[in-house]
Amino acid sequence: MKSFSFVVLLFLFWLFLSGHLEPLLLGLGVASVALTVFLSWRMNIIDHESYPLHLSLKFPGYFLYLFREIVKANIDVARRVLRWRGASVSPQMIEIPLLQESDLGAVIYANSITLTPGTVTISLSKDSLTVHALSKEAASELATNAMSKEISNRVFNQ
Amino acid sequence: MIIDILSWILLTAGGALGIVGGIGIHSFHDFYSRLHAAGITDTLCAMLILSGLGLQAGWSIAAFKLALIFVFLFFTSPTASHALANAALHSGLKPRLSREDPAEQNHHD
Amino acid sequence: MFITALLAILVTMGLALARALAGPTTYDRIAAVNMFGTKTVLLIAVLAFFTGRSDLLDIALVYALINFIGVVAALKLVTQGNFHCPDCNESEARQGESK
Structure with missing residues (x-):
């Protein structure tokens, strides 16, 4: 099949x-x-993990959410680059808990974090992620785990 | 006509965002911050330019190819950024965090 | 219409190239080259519409893939000093056992 x-x-x-x-x-x-x-x-790479056909119907909804986040983050980083209205950078390194149970969920989460400008996943371990954030606001938004919850809701229906 | 105007707006916005990212990789002070600026040009800038071109292409094979280019960029750019950041951290390159004295930041350049 | 986008992309590529030349760390250079590659893909795509030759889109597509592989390969060369896979033999042995 x-x-x-x-x-x-x-x-x-x-x-x-x-x-x-x-x-x-x-x-x-x-x-x-x-x-x-x-x-x-x-x-030996055609398996459940590398070819997630069962999830392909659920991705569009998540992409819409991710797209909104990317646009927001882009505008924020562009403001900080141009120092628009006193916006400034304050680089942070934070550790956030990894709440995804599956490997696929962890990869989607880490990739989504990296894809939104202003936050980059630096390393990934079993139960936490190390993230470099460009600003305090971006770091504190990540610490709420909002994106992780969206992935659980929209992709895995939990 | 309306499509032409719309795609002109998208292309120009994408180009402008690209230049902002280009300025960003010069004005930020350390490698990890520059990675964020490069991230702008990889995501929204590419999206805007490709969708501007997509409007010009209409429903054709060209539009499908543009969508594919977009998907490839969308999947490879975070992987490349993560690989870069991870390799830099493992090699011992310390990120400059905001706790440092701001007066000192100007000295380092 | 396309000329504005072409010029903007060229300016961005110039800025990325300047960062690649200026460094200071190797990782800055690789990041700048990665950005330069992404901009090249966009430049080729815009050029395809500018000149009206849609074959160029295929080249942009291939370039998008090669750029990624090139960056990862360069990164591996910089961090390891060679292209060897340190635990390949081990994992192959493990796969053989599990079969």
Whole structure:
């Protein structure tokens, strides 16, 4: 099931990228999909974790939330770069607890933190994250764990 | 016509944000802060420019390719930032935190 | 319409290049090169529309991937001094056991 949807996905990918329907190009597409599937099977990477098909329907809602956060954070960092109305930087290193249970949740959380400008995940351990924040406000917002809760709600329905 | 104006606004805003990020990597005082400035140009700046181009492309293969470029940037940029920050921390590069004397910050440059 | 964006991206690339040359640490340089690469992708994408040649989008796509791999490889070379994988043999052995 998983490998089958992987093949379909790869072939659709080929079709959209090439945009040609001649037999020769379709044949080349089939060959490269076969090679890719063989290599990924040999590397043993088509599994629940690296190919989270079961979550793909839930990601759009989370992306909307993340997009809003990214826009907000971008405006904030841009203000601090330009020193707009006395905005200034006060770099912080904070440690926040990691409340995600699964590895996938932890990765989504750490990546989301890094993706919003103004906060970068520096290191990740079993139960905590070390984050470098550009300002006190960004650090204290992270400390509320709001983003972690959103991930639990929107992606994992907890 | 409206689409042209809208995509002009998006492209210009994206370009302006890119320049802000460029200024940021010069005005901030330590490596970790500069990473945040580089983050601006990787996220919203890229989003604005790519969506401005997407409006011009309409519903076509070009728009799909732009979306793919966006997805790749979206997934690779945090990984690269994290790898950089992690490697810098492990190599012993200390972040300059705000607890330090602000008068001293100007000396270090 | 595209010329403004092109110029803005070029200015940003210039600023990133200046940071890459100025350093001071190696990590600053790599971060600047990463940013330069991202801007290159955007530049190629805008150029595709500016010149009306949509094939250039494929190049932008490939560049986005190569840029990431290049940055990670450069980072590995800087931190380790080589491209070896320190615990590869170990993990291969572990995989062999579990099979």
